[in-house]
């Protein structure tokens with residue numbers, strides 16, 4: 001199984017993780033201290049703008065992530081790091097989508 005590249009732009013750190021890994025777990029592996037709260041897709045503390053190498057580089061948002069993104073009014077391309085799971089290719093986490 002091919003690893004997925006995850007780059008954290010603000011920290012300029014990159015890790016390679018197994019498909020199915022959350023972006024928050026990737027941040028921890030990369031040594032990036034990303035703000036979190038509930039870690040269950042409910043609070044939105046860890047929202048970030050994410051750029052992917054392909055449309056299916058991440059699993060599509062499921063509940064409760066989908067509902068939280070909608071409630072916060074965040075644009076397409078924003079994900080909750082605790083909930084977004086990588087699938088293939090490369091993912092770049094650009095920065096905090098809220099602040």
Ligand code: FES
Pocket residue numbers: 036037038039040041042043044045046047068080081082083
């Ligand atoms: S930490 Fe609460 S939504 Fe991710």
